[in-house]
Amino acid sequence: MLPILPALLLLAATYVSARLPDGRAHANMQPMPVVGRLGPGSDAVKYSKTGQLLPSLNTTYYFDQLIDHNNPSLGTFKQRYWFDWENYEPGGPMVLFTPGEGNAEEFTVFLTNRSMVGLLAQQENGASIAIEHRFFGLSNPYPDLSVASLKYLTIQQAIDDLAYFAKNVKLLMPGGDCVSPDKAPWVLVGGSYSGALTSFAKVNKPDIFWAGYASSAVVESIVDFWKYFDIVRQFMPQNCSADVQAVVQHFDKVFTSGNQSAIDALKDAYGMADVTHLDDVAGALRNNLWDWQNLSPLSGPGAHFYQFCDALEVKNG
Template sequence: MVVTNSLASLVLLLSCANALPSRSKGPAPVLPRPTIPYLENPLEGLPVVSRNGTRLPDYTQAYYFNQLIDHDNPSLGTFQQRYYHTYEFYEPGGPIILLTPGEVDASAYTAYLTNLTINGRIAQTLNGSTIVLEHRFFGASNPYNDLSVASFRVHTVQQAIADLVYFAQNVQLPMPGGDQLAPGKAPWILIGGSYAGALTSYTMTSNPGVFTAGYASSAVVEAIVYVSTFEKPNSGRVLLTVTPHLRSDFWGYFEPVRKNMPANCSADVQAVIAYVDSVIASGDTTAIGALKLTFGLPLGHDDDFAAALRLNLFTWQALQPDSGPNQAFYQFCDALEVQNGVSASETGWGLDYALQAWGAYWNSTFYRQICGNYGVETCLGTYDTTSPYSGWTYTGIPNAYRSWQWLVCTEFGFQQDGAPAGQPSIVSRVVTPEWGLRQCTYLFPGAFGDAAFASPNATGINAAYEGWDTTVENIVFASGTRDPWKEATVAAEGSTNPGSDAQPHLLSDGFHCSDMLIQEGAASASIKTVQDTAVSYIAQWISQWTPTA
């Protein structure tokens, strides 16, 4: 995969690996993935020592497991699935704690073996062993040597679930007695955040008895087909889920952003977006052209232009409770709201100033950060599939963006677009689900027949694994009020699942998967409460486990 220096700089700027991925060869950041936060591992390179004083392999030591290529057809053989492991805190009888980091290269996530994370804290408390298992079709764990449509036949949510179960039941861990620790002989705890949090719920829902306990952080369990709103008199806002043709509408991604960003910034962004929509709706090509030039974005398609403005808002996903004022999102808001050293009131400066300030920020700072020296159509256009830089059908490995988009296009939906009419919106309504679903047909030619748009089977995912309504027990769901993915979690306003002692729903003031990082508990009392409560529940469930094999 070729990534421009400018995009690499943006990824570092966001302090969250792969928060804004590019197409395989082009520079354009497209959509954020629901990914656990990247955490630098300050312990790498230091000796790892077990509780009895034995020197253990480094956290970065990779191991490989012979995973089935196709769980529905084992005759196709196996592939090498990479994993990382330590038994630093393990004592006989302790649990085996399995995490997949989801849609990322797992080699960058070895910190999740340590007590810098909720995984390691549970291991330290319960005398457990930790594992980070790479997801199929990410990093070095590829069933086939390309990311073609034909290879992706075995790239499904169900295959990923089966990987977790088969691994737990068959792995011989590189530790004393590691061949005697399968479920039934030892308690296993499944942990995941974001998409991997959804996998945790899906796996325990569809395979009861394999995992004794689970922890699902910011778990995007509800695949989103279409969400509409209406106001019900005297009873507040109600969300309904319906399924019109080709809709995959996840405007709710931006609701936690709109509600929790600085009020002046929210007011001005809403004003600018309303103006953008009115100008585009007018059909006045001169006015539309002038508007695009205000931002330095003379894109040939109005929806590409409108979609580009979301990129400032996507930087919210990288925030954590200890994020400082120099983070990209706050730099964006400061560009709009600080004038001559004075900040606007909660109502903002108003349309005229905000429009020019936002445009100036793109021209002076943001465009270079995301596009470098690439032209605007090469960087942000989505209609030219012939550009040598577009990489629409580049199938080389690894390519986390392409692998994730396959799941989005075929199963999850999750198209982050403008809110419905009548609902405040910080994203243009010119951006529709079809804008993204059209690109699926470019990325995966032939996968959707002759259709102009992909039709993700979100209803099938929700039916198979129960989405918001899962009844699975012995799993903690942890969510954050400031998480942009909140509306796909059990904490969504549309969810009617209240949780229980058998399925606790814990809510903090966190951002995306904040509760997975111990440092965030130190920064937020509510996150620490979630972490402490979760460990208490899991300890209780593990104490009740008895061997069955």
């Protein structure tokens, strides 16, 4: 076994067990951004422009969303959403945001003026809304992720979700039953995948959404976009990249060896003994590499990514 391996296994197993409470159902899923849910004490008491006491921004609401927009007879599921109307005045826009592929309850801070969503609502006297994407968080049409269920996870269904929500939601605020697109302007906001979803929805539903703000919207779908991680490999600290590459090579060697005992031992050491597919186990190695994109000129040695690299270096003397 490579000398670096025990350190990474220990570190990764710790991160896996510590991160799962963030809403991810599986360790082989991209971690959520640092900025997200409002913590205790930060959700201050607020009032509307008419002096009405507002509920907590962490209050969860539920919308009866169609399972299949092509076949309404299949029924509905509970789609979660959150909203704030501190700045709302009659005639103001509904600023709608979906974080895309993640648990949306981690994004309630986006309802405030700490994000573009809240800033637009503040500037235009509108309400800010965050809605959870189907099949993420707790907004699940079906209780499993079988092929039969996931056939309803498509971009078109997601676009139709946004449009159906805009046309039918009754917000629990004064005038909240009269905010459909024929009575109030709807503005979509998104970033990354949800930025692309914003662009797609604006084109697909021009009669529903008056405007869109797409930040870092992806423009091409690639099944195995390995080049993303190659950029990380090139520009991360070289001693750290060498260590990570050594571990990846070891995983590849063990997982392709046909030695089931060695495979089981490696999975168990990594804290993923019950994970069936080896590509899911190996894929969890990406978690710390995703942290690289959170670095900025202001990031210090305490940044999560640097902690990961330092732990490898210190563990090996």
